[in-house]
Amino acid sequence: MRYDLEARYLGRVRTRGRTMTLTARLQVTRGxxxxxxxxxxHAGEVVALLGPNGAxxxxxxxxxxxxxxLTDGHIRLDxxxxxxxxxxxxxxxxxxxxVVFQDYLLFGHLSALDNVAFGLRARGMRRAPARxxxxxxxxxxxxxxxxxRRPGELSGGQAQRVALARALVTDPRLLLLDEPLAAxxxxxxxQVRTDLGRHLRDYPGHTVLVTHDPLDAMILADRLIIVENGRIVQQGAPAEVAARPRSDYVADLMGLNLYxxxxxxxVVDLDDGGRLILAEPADGPVFVTFAPHAVGLHPQRPTGSPRNSWPVTVTGIEQHAHTTRVRLDGTPSVLADITPATVAELRLRxxxxxxxxxxxxxxxxYAA
Structure with missing residues (x-):
């Protein structure tokens, strides 16, 4: 369903045939x-910012x-x-x-209707048309x-939708979503992720989403920007970032071993020690990835088809749904996903x- 306001909005965000773009250099110094x-x-684009706490x-x-x-830099919308x-x-x-905040920040003394109308009233619209x-x-x-209903009478999903309606009712040029599904x-x-994705696809403005959840980012965003220590370490389409992580944080997020x-x-000589054999030749600095489920564990050095094998020590065992994740210290260290039956067979500890x-x-x- 296309919003009724889209035609009017697009008329405002196009100038001399150019689609309006948000451009910024966000420079902030705190201590x-x-x-x-x-x-x-770009207009109509959803960009997700991901990164660890404090990034x-x-x-x-x-x-x-x-x-x-800002301490320096700029923020411009065309x-x-x-x-x-x-x-x-x-x-x-x-x-x-x-803005849709993580905890929604709805006004507890107002009804859902008046919460949504609040921004319009604050901008001077009369009560009847605002409602x-x-x-x-x-x-x-x-x-x-x-x-x-007041916010205390709403379910979490209803409160999230009220917060989204309150953010969009004023025809914003920029929509900011701060962990909108975390609560x-x-x-x-x-269900709410599916509904939110539909609304974002129809929204003609610019959207920036902050989330810790890779699934939210993969489903909702057109482009991911990975931020660590105040800097961008990787960006691209979700599938590209997932397939080619360039930091340990991204690899952990995507569930991959990365070297x-x-x-x-x-032959790849690893920066932190150890060596891996590739199926396809490469040359120069590279990243090497493989999934934890590709790692086999054996009581003695395995024989048979050509493979990478090295001694490791079990440092941790965690249950993940129907699999068990094993943390292994070695050269290199590695994560392995195995079945509970394998845990019992090897008597892992x-x-x-x-x-x-x-x-x-x-x-x-791939090239580093």
């Missing part, structure tokens, strides 16, 4: 932490919203400049920005019949010395 994040978001994702979102002034120290700073209430438009948005997000239980999250080394033909093996055909390499 010893420095955020330096170049950002470009600078929230600072980036707050800067875009106008809740945190011909409009929102922040350019030291001379320009547009206050948050004057930016065409909609009428808010009701249209509640219907649009699938909340017919709950207009009079939901697993069952509700699945860096120097390739000479089918921390401190046990065994052998890890990976077929060369299970490895993948």
């Amino acid at each position: 010893e932490f420095v955020l330096d994040l170049p950002l470009r978001v 600078g994702k929230s600072s980036a979102l707050r800067a875009l919203a106008g809740l945190l002034a 011909e409009h400049t929102w922040d350019a120290p030291p001379s320009v700073f547009v206050a948050a209430e004057q930016r065409r920005v909609g 009428a438009r808010a009701q249209e948005w509640l219907t649009r997000v699938g909340l017919t019949g709950i207009a009079d 939901l239980d697993a069952a509700t999250r699945l 860096r080394g120097v390739a000479r033909g089918t 921390p401190g046990l010395e065994i052998w890890a093996a990976v077929k060369a055909t299970e490895t993948r390499s």
Whole structure:
């Protein structure tokens, strides 16, 4: 379903035949932490910022919203400049920005309808038309019949939809989503993620999503930006980032073993020690990845088809759904996903010395 406002909105965001683009250089210094994040978001695009705690994702979102002034850099939406120290700073209430916070921050004393109408009223719209438009948005997000309920009477999924309607009802040019599904239980999250994805596909503005959940990012975003220590370490389409991680954080996020080394033909000497054999030759600095389920564990050194094998020591055992993840210290260290039956057969326990093996055909390499 296309929003009724789309035609009017697109008329505003196109100037002289050019589609408006958000461009920014988000530079913020707080004590010893420095955020330096170049950002470009096209109209209709959803960009997800991922990274560990303290990476600078929230600072980036707050800067875009106008809740945190830049130390240096700029924020521009085509011909409009929102922040350019030291001379320009547009206050948050004057930016065409909609925000959905992690905890939604709905006003507890207002009904769902008046929560959605709040932004319109704050911009001077009269009460009757503001409430009428808010009701249209509640219907649009699938909340017919709950207009009079207060936030305490809403389920988590309903509260998330009210927060989204409140953010979109003012026709924002930029939509900011701060962990929008984090407060939901697993069952509700699945449905709300699907609904949110539909609304984002229809939204013609610019969207920046902050999340710790790789599944949310993969499903909702057109492009991922991985931020670590205030800097971009990798960006690209979700499938590209998933297939070719370039940091340990991304590899952990995607559930892969990742190593860096120097390739000479089918042999890679790893930077942290050890050696891996590839199925396809390469040359120069490379990353090598393989999935934990590709790792076999053996009581003695395996024989047979050509493969990588090396001694390891069990350092941890964790249950993951129907598989068991084993952490192994060695040269190199490695994660292995095996069945509970294999755990019993090998009598795995921390401190046990065994052998890890990976077929060369299970490895993948690409330029570092």
